[in-house]
Amino acid sequence: MRNAPSPEDHLEMYRRMCLVRELEEELGRLHKKGRTRGPIHRCDGQEAVGVGVTAALGLADKVTTTHRGHAVYIGKGMEPGPVVAEILGRATGACGGRAGHMLIADASLGMIGGNAIVGAGIPAATGMALSAQVRGTNEVAVTVFGDGASQTGICHEAMNMAGLWKLPVVFVLEHNHYGLTVPTEVQSAVDDFALRAPGYGMPVETVDGNDAVAVYRATADMADRARRGEGPGLIVANTYRVEGFSTSDMGGYQDPEVIAKWREHDPIRIAFDALEPTFGAERLTEMREAAAREIAEAFEAAFEAPFPTFAVDAASAPYTAAQN
Numbered sequence: 080m081r082n083a084p085s086p087e088d089h090l091e092m093y094r095r096m097c098l099v100r101e102l103e104e105e106l107g108r109l110h111k112k113g114r115t116r117g118p119i120h121r122c123d124g125q126e127a128v129g130v131g132v133t134a135a136l137g138l139a140d141k142v143t144t145t146h147r148g149h150a151v152y153i154g155k156g157m158e159p160g161p162v163v164a165e166i167l168g169r170a171t172g173a174c175g176g177r178a179g180h181m182l183i184a185d186a187s188l189g190m191i192g193g194n195a196i197v198g199a200g201i202p203a204a205t206g207m208a209l210s211a212q213v214r215g216t217n218e219v220a221v222t223v224f225g226d227g228a229s230q231t232g233i234c235h236e237a238m239n240m241a242g243l244w245k246l247p248v249v250f251v252l253e254h255n256h257y258g259l260t261v262p263t264e265v266q267s268a269v270d271d272f273a274l275r276a277p278g279y280g281m282p283v284e285t286v287d288g289n290d291a292v293a294v295y296r297a298t299a300d301m302a303d304r305a306r307r308g309e310g311p312g313l314i315v316a317n318t319y320r321v322e323g324f325s326t327s328d329m330g331g332y333q334d335p336e337v338i339a340k341w342r343e344h345d346p347i348r349i350a351f352d353a354l355e356p357t358f359g360a361e362r363l364t365e366m367r368e369a370a371a372r373e374i375a376e377a378f379e380a381a382f383e384a385p386f387p388t389f390a391v392d393a394a395s396a397p398y399t400a401a402q403n
């Protein structure tokens with residue numbers, strides 16, 4: 080099989096998906112207890128996209144993600160501790176508590192950041208690809224974005240430029256079927272987002288976004304092409320948002336039967352079933368339990384950590400600065 084992950088790599092993808100799932104579920108529970116700060120955009124049920132994409136990349140490759148980026152953060156190698164602390168706004172967070180859950184970055188891992196502005200990670204990654212091309216490196220930039228983001232003008236401008244200049248960028252459209260409360264059928268003139276790629280001279284692959292191996296393989300193929308100088312590619316990863324838009328979402332606009340169907344098609348279960356013959360159910364279950372412990376410890380440590388202290392910036396707050 081070309082570009083398939085090794086069994087060990089697949090196992091590590093499973094472990095990282097378990098970490099993300101435990102993180103998301105705990106965030107859901109904590110929100111109900113009023114212990115999170117602001118709405119959180121959960122990505123549970125979509126872990127295979129962020130984890131599958133990033134598993135196919137090298138350390139020097141760059142990735143940008145969205146307001147729903149926890150699986151990309153953990154997938155690109157960030158440890159749960161600094162991610163959880165950042166989500167809770169603590170000084171021990173990956174960005175010193177300044178970023179919050181939507182904007183986490185760690186440049187040393189090529190995790191260039193989530194982004195609260197819908198679509199803004201797309202031109203940013205395209206620029207990173209241009210930089211790699213100009214510098215003559217072998218790096219690839221990847222951007223994960225939603226179906227809503229794919230309707231923005233800046234997405235189309237970036238794709239056009241990437242196609243024209245054969246930039247080493249992989250566009251990953253995480254198609255979870257909703258933008259806020261708006262279903263895809265009322266936000267796009269076409270159902271099939273793969274149709275967009277030929278317009279920009281790009282190849283496209285549509286994959287089951289809940290199958291981490293399928294996502295990995297498509298990413299590895301597109302990244303290989305990009306490294307060979309053959310230009311960008313589009314991956315349409317079909318998945319579904321099984322939770323609300325954010326933890327503040329009252330819901331009620333999605334069909335419960337459709338949600339139930341997608342919950343059955345769970346990315347962690349798909350990975351478990353594929354790995355079980357090689358590694359055994361016991362080892363996989365132990366890994367899930369270890370992930371739960373690791374996340375619980377990360378939350379415990381984060382809740383004990385201090386909040387950051389900020390000096391007043393005189394240029395942006397002259398009156399407050401004058402009072403101090």
Ligand SMILES: Cc1ncc(C[n+]2csc(CCOP(=O)(O)OP(=O)(O)O)c2C)c(N)n1
Nearest residue numbers: 147195196197225226227228255257258259
């Ligand atoms: C430029 C901009 N417009 C609108 C918003 C408000 N907004 C936040 S998320 C979102 C929907 C995004 O949908 P999609 O890209 O499909 O991502 P998903 O939430 O489904 O993962 C909108 C409209 C924003 N943050 N930025």
